[in-house]
Amino acid sequence: MSVQQREIGRKTLLEEIRKSARIPRIDLSEKTGISRATVTTITADLLREGLIEEVSDDSPSKDARRGRPRVDLQIRGAARLIAGAKISSKAVSLVLLDFSGHQLADLEVEIEKPVFDSEELAEVLKAACDQLARDAGFKLLDLSGLGVGIAGIVDAPRGFVHWSPSLNARNVELSEDLGVRLGVPVYVDNDANLVALAEKYFGLGRGHTDFIVVTIESGVGMGIVIGDELYRGTRGCGAEFGHTKVHLEGAMCRCGQRGCLEAYVADYALLREATFAGGESVEQDVEDLLTAARDGAGVARSIVERAGRMFAMGLANIVNIFDPELIILSGEQMRFDHLYAEEVIEAMRRSIVQVDKAPPEVKIHKWGDQMWAMGAAAYALDMIAEQAAIGADTDAA
Amino acid sequence: MSVQQREIGRKTLLEEIRKSARIPRIDLSEKTGISRATVTTITADLLREGLIEEVSDDSPSKDARRGRPRVDLQIRGAARLIAGAKISSKAVSLVLLDFSGHQLADLEVEIEKPVFDSEELAEVLKAACDQLARDAGFKLLDLSGLGVGIAGIVDAPRGFVHWSPSLNARNVELSEDLGVRLGVPVYVDNDANLVALAEKYFGLGRGHTDFIVVTIESGVGMGIVIGDELYRGTRGCGAEFGHTKVHLEGAMCRCGQRGCLEAYVADYALLREATFAGGESVEQDVEDLLTAARDGAGVARSIVERAGRMFAMGLANIVNIFDPELIILSGEQMRFDHLYAEEVIEAMRRSIVQVDKAPPEVKIHKWGDQMWAMGAAAYALDMIAEQAAIGADTDAA
CATH class of the missing domain: 3.30.420.40 (ATPase, nucleotide binding domain)
Structure with a gap:
């Protein structure tokens, strides 16, 4: 296998395992078109790195009746720790997820004013994330990443906020500013996009590959899922409604x-x-x-x-x-x-x-702000899984 | 290789060869992540079936200087013959392409009335396609397919016209109706979508993976290219402007x-x-x-x-x-x-x-109707290449 082939294979297989709750190796090969030998090699790597784990199927399946318990693969929850935060005008809502997307803790912190500079926002988020992590028996630096949902015009791939009602300046490198101050990678997106992600992973969008979410708060937002992916417009900040x-x-x-x-x-x-x-x-x-x-x-x-x-x-x-085929009107x-x-x-x-x-x-x-925070965490989880797949992150929890 | 793996591999490789004007096997492997051995096996099949051909690189490349002329693969033009037609209120414009997208002939036929039933439209298209094929030394049944662009609300994947100003009925199974009468597979889409395809393959959209085309004729149409693909909405007939x-x-x-x-x-x-x-x-x-x-x-x-x-x-x-990043206003x-x-x-x-x-x-x-016809042919070409890749068509020209 060339380096490229290995990288593509790891990404494809880890994605497939994330999509399936649990899956045997042979199904991975069938679903992805990657040969059984390569599946075996790559999943051995992923197991060794602790990103996935084996779990035996205790149900009386065909294999089991033939005396061979089926062994499935699943994401190893403890592999990473991910936080998500939604910033509104009155509070910051947070959730803590493990690598398999299970919620470990949540938190709501009132904020004293609705508009911040990025340094102040970093202080608020740092304290809140620290508290959140401690509530689940971890500490801030155990986090592999933090997803942040914020109102406004956000270029998510760059983590760049053109404008937000929550920030006192335009053109803020928010992901970078927050990341440096928290010591944890930060992934920022428009909050309505993250509601769409939350609907996709945890809400009414489950089982749908294409739908539109319109959010109604003090403003009106939109998130678009096309082909099972969040669609942000061709230059990263479309979906304006x-x-x-x-x-x-x-x-x-x-x-x-x-x-x-x-x-x-x-x-x-x-x-x-x-x-x-x-x-x-x-x-x-x-x-x-x-x-x-x-x-x-x-x-x-x-x-x-x-x-x-x-x-x-x-x-x-x-x-x-x-x-x-589906429009979700999503508001608190x-x-x-x-x-x-x-x-x-x-x-x-x-x-x-x-x-x-x-x-x-x-x-x-x-639904409430907590579900917006789930969307933010889901976004960070996607990014971190992608990093882990190509071996670009080093921090395992 | 499993059947699935072989099918995915053929589609991926044929697409990659179509995208590149010409490409050596080793680059195919690098770009697709498919192993060199599999690339060799599959391209041997494609060569045997006459879908691609070898072409040696006469330029003084490194390999050549070492005495080994580089052998590239390219699409074999003669493998298939494809027509495209644009139906307007006054004329039908047609082009004839080979499998590599080179234009072999074109034709414009005036029509006597602007609104048809599908049987009448089939007669017009059959006579026109026959003429078009003969102009290039072929006959109607040498065509592997015909793409048709028509104004209105079209569910392209189903070849179904919900409504068109060119048809005297709603809810017409136009691809099937025309296909049966012409004896050739027919692929129908909204004409503005096909202008977007024409811009992508032959016009101002070349080199862009994401752009919007707005067409201005007697009505206003739109075609959307996202991620190098025509986007028709989640149920096949969006992009209404x-x-x-x-x-x-x-x-x-x-x-x-x-x-x-x-x-x-x-x-x-x-x-x-x-x-x-x-x-x-x-x-x-x-x-x-x-x-x-x-x-x-x-x-x-x-x-x-x-x-x-x-x-x-x-x-x-x-x-x-x-x-x-790009909007093309496209009108005649x-x-x-x-x-x-x-x-x-x-x-x-x-x-x-x-x-x-x-x-x-x-x-x-x-630009004129001829380029709309190019878009229709490009659409048919895409569909036929996909069929050829999975070995689902049998008619080689």
């Missing part, structure tokens, strides 16, 4: 442009309209506005319904472009029910190109 | 929905506005309208400029989603200059998410 335009020269957006979807559906956009609606008493708080709309008040209802129609239109455009709070409403989904269905096939299935997944 | 919505409850579109991009930029949309513009003399013909707009007339200019702004907004949304006619205009491109650049990196490069490619 909240600032796609739904109205030519429309409402002013916080980003400084006009007509962005967020300028119609974000909290500030709803309140802005409510504030200046004359003649009628309108609530100054989003919760109150939504309640008023549900109770049928004219102005409040008009504001909230338009948000829904704009959201449906944006969603229909995504469907026309990607023709997905029950209070976004007006965007999850059946009339919104129905308006989307009416606005897509009409053909005689089923419109995409829409699933609604309400 | 002309009927994405640019205005909530906006102008009525020919498709029956409101606010589609085409309802603002298509010929009929421009004329519709001109017809009802009161008080000023406005031309009733698109060419005249565009001329009037260029000459500065108020209403005409207002109509054409809004079309440009809507087009820019739609384009900006595509950029936000795909973050492409000079008369769409108002959509290719620098102020339209500039408006797109201003409407995308603003980060400190270069906006996508926009290239304008004006």
Whole structure:
């Protein structure tokens, strides 16, 4: 085997073992097209390095009845320790996973302010990761890596943040800045991308190779899974949804442009309209506005319904472009029910190109920041597994 | 080697040989990770089947100086004969390629009406392909396949047309219907997808693995190349651009929905506005309208400029989603200059998410139906090469 062949073989086999909960060597050969001899050689290496382990199948399988217990291979959980963190405006949520993706601990840390420089953010994350690791009987430097999900425009392959509402500067080499200060490799991505990863590994995306996740928080985000892989756009920071335009020269957006979807559906956009609606008493708080709309008040209802129609239109455009079989609307709070409403989904269905096939299935997944952190950890786990496969990392837990 | 291994190996090696103009066996092994012994075995099969051929390198390379002329492998052009056809409202354009993609003949046939049933379309294509083959000294049944580009909503993997302006029925099994009547395998796809393939193999997309093609004819189409592959959406018929919505409850579109991009930029949309513009003399013909707009007339200019702004907004949304490094605006006619205009491109650049990196490069490619036909042939060529690789076709030319 040449060096290249060995490297490709290791990556392919480790990926296949990760995908399968447990798998015998012969199936590895069949599924990957790699010869049995090569599978034996490479898996021996992976076993010796402690990345995988053998496990015998106690079920009464055919082999067992012939007296030969089947031996499967599986990922060795203890091989690596991975953390994931989601940064929101009020807290940092963290989870700790082992190399097989099992959760060992979780943690939520309140933060004192919503905007940081990268040094301050490193301090917060360092303390939080240290605590997280200790909760599971480890220490910070036992971590093989930390995945970080952050809102904004992120070039994930470079770990570079063009802009984030959580950072006080543009153009931050965030993965590098955090990595140096924590002493642990850090992998940063847009938080909506990481929700898509979380859905893929742990949520409603399991068993689907292609789906779209739309996240609804204070902003609107999108994550795209194509061919079982997260798709970030051709230069690393596409999948932008909240600032796609739904109205030519429309409402002013916080980003400084006009007509962005967020300028119609974000909290500030709803309140802005409510504030200046004359003649009628309108609530100054989003919760109150939504309640008023549900109770049928004219102005409040008009504001909230338009948000829904704009959201449906944006969603229909995504469907026309990607023709997905599944869209997951993923958000933390029950209070976004007006965007999850059946009339919104129905308006989307009416606005897509009409053909005689089923419109995409829409699933609604309400979950908390902890699951965003799971996505961040899953991203770091993917990167670390890839490093381990090519033997580029040295730190085994 | 197992059957699976052999099949994967054949596909990988034939693809690699197709990608390289010519390549020595040792490079094949290096690039694919397939062992030299397996490369030798499989390429011997491919040589015996006449799919590839050996060609000796006459250049004074290192090997040659050591007295051993280097032997490369290349695709054997004569192995297969492939046609491509683009169906427009006035003509069918065709090209004939050999297995290595070299053009052997071309043909343009006027058609008597713009809308057909699939039987009539088969008659037209059969006569045209017969003529095309004879022009190059072959006959119809020498064709290994025919690629067909048609406007509308096409599920390419199934060869199924949900809807096309060229067909008088919805839900047509067009690949099968045509294939049976021509006696040759037929591969149908949306025409804009095939323009993207043509750009990839023969046009401005060469050397790019990721780019977006937007086609401008009477409608607006899109083709997406991601990771060196045409991306058709997760269920085969995405990449819809002309009927994405640019205005909530906006102008009525020919498709029956409101606010589609085409309802603002298509010929009929421009004329519709001109017809009802009161008080000023406005031309009733698109060419005249565009001329009037260029000459500065108020209403005409207002109509054409809004079309440009809507087009820019739609384009900006595509950029936000795909973050492409290259967008190719591909259209036949000079008369769409108002959509290719620098102020339209500039408006797109201003409407995308603003980060400190270069906006996508926009290239304008004006070409004729012949190149759309090249795309159709390229699609058939890809499918036929895949069939040949797994030994699933039997007809060698």
